Amino acid sequence: MNNESNPGRSGQRIPNGMLQDNAPRNMWWIAAKGDEVSDQPLAKWLHNTPIVLYRLTDGTPVALDDRCPHRWAPLSEGVVKDDNIVCPYHGMEFGADGQCRKVPTQKIMPQNVCVRSYPVRESGAFLWIWMGDPESITEDPVDMSYTSDPGWSVVTGYYEVEANWVMIRENVLDLTHIAFLHANTFKQNDWVNPPEAYLEGDTVVYKQAFAAAPLSPLFCAGMGLPEDKPVERVQEGRMPSLAVSFSDWNVHDPAPEEGRRSDFLMRGCHIVTPSVEGKTHYYWAAAFDVPDIPDEVAKKTKASIIAAFDEDKALLEKMQSQISCDPRGMDYPEITLGADSAGVKVRQILNKKLAAEGRNL
Ligand code: FES
Ligand SMILES: [Fe+2]
Incomplete structure (x- = not known):
């Protein structure tokens, strides 16, 4: 009997094993930024x-x-x-x-x-490593070549987070926390009703269109847009691997100033790699399809993204510490909402990959 049909065994309907070594080995993970x-x-x-x-x-x-x-x-x-x-x-x-x-x-x-x-293997700005059975390599790592393409301006950052990697992976695909945890940083407060996530093969995908509204100030400078200008956007997410996911902000300015572009893309990227027990390397990248953005714009963008991601880090570390200390551990009841469809798919993929390695949560 598996946990899904036996909720008494664990508080999680679909376990993510965050108190164990729950990372598949037979896949590519990012080891470092190439320039390190x-x-x-x-x-x-x-x-x-x-x-x-x-x-x-x-x-x-x-x-x-x-x-x-x-x-x-x-x-x-x-x-x-x-x-x-x-x-x-x-x-x-x-x-x-x-x-x-x-x-x-x-x-x-x-x-x-x-x-x-x-x-x-190296792809764009990142270096991938395979730590499982080399005989099991059947695929290339995810293509990151856009991160070293001169057509893009790429801002990157790194955290060591004291939380299990899957907690971060679920967090970056959890879209409804943006309007709450990041109400004063992202300020993208229209993202309350999330899209239904679906699978294309083993890639988790979502897509959602939004009516004209002011864009998060995190990304206005990179696109050269005023912070209060209503713009339309289509949010598209993809998680082609448990190691990396992308969040595309397709922005359309319906009334561009004379001679200015009306369409922009900001591709957010979230990379997680388990480190020592209880710690995760978390790299992020924000790439604008705008070449050569000035240094001061890149610096401002980086500072405002860090202010938002600091909020995730602080909360996730508190969650991990509390769950780790609480003797009830994973037996505490956990509910899943309709909004969690992307996170549920993460857990399903994780369970499938671990089962293929003969490991079960
Ligand atoms: S040569 Fe490496 S420990 Fe002796
Ligand atoms: Fe967040």
Whole structure:
């Protein structure tokens, strides 16, 4: 009997397992922004695993386990020399494939000495990693090429959030909190009745048109629109992977000033990757289909987005802390509203992916 037909077993009708390691491994996750990774080793915790990231001289990104197999020193404390990473402790060297290339203290190379090497792919401004079974790679990571396209102006940010990744994933697809939690920041207070989310394959999709109303001030500067001007908008969301979702703000100005554009797109992007237990890397990007927006506009946009996302971070961290401390844990009753259709689909996809890995929540 599964939990859906046995609500007594858990307070959640469809469990999201947020008090467990609930992240599928056989999928691409974002490891870093590409510009974080250089010929200097970078340490990251991803899926409860220490990882070192760096680039070869030709720019190829590399991801290895960040633990030397000799006495377990973090390789990220060492250096990259001639495309090998050199352990800081006793100088053993490892290639991009993880194989040991040199043991300075002896002439004979010990057999089968290696660290695990992970498949990585770069797309636009982001670097993807596959931490599951490499034999199970059947798809490319989600295309992020627009984030390095000069036709767009892209503002990005990062948080380490002390909450399970699925809580953030559900939050960014939860559209009805905008008019409440963000009433004083987003100020997009017409988003009370959400669209019905549906699936296109395994992609969660929603689409909703709004009558003319002032646009959230977060995005007016990037589009060069006055904050009080009524504009029409079509909101389109897509979650092609549990790791990333997009929120398109298609804006139509029905009365543009002489010589000005009437249509704009702002593509919001939300990226989550589990870090250590209870923590999540959360990258966001706001991309305007307006090339070369001035620095002061980008700075203003970034500051106002951060003010709004700080509200999510603060509340989600309090929720996670309370749920983690409460002995009733996941047995507390949880209701689902009609407005939660996108979040419900997230949980259905999560459960399906975990079941395919032989793991059940
Ligand atoms: S711990 Fe790395 S070489 Fe000894
Ligand atoms: Fe939010």
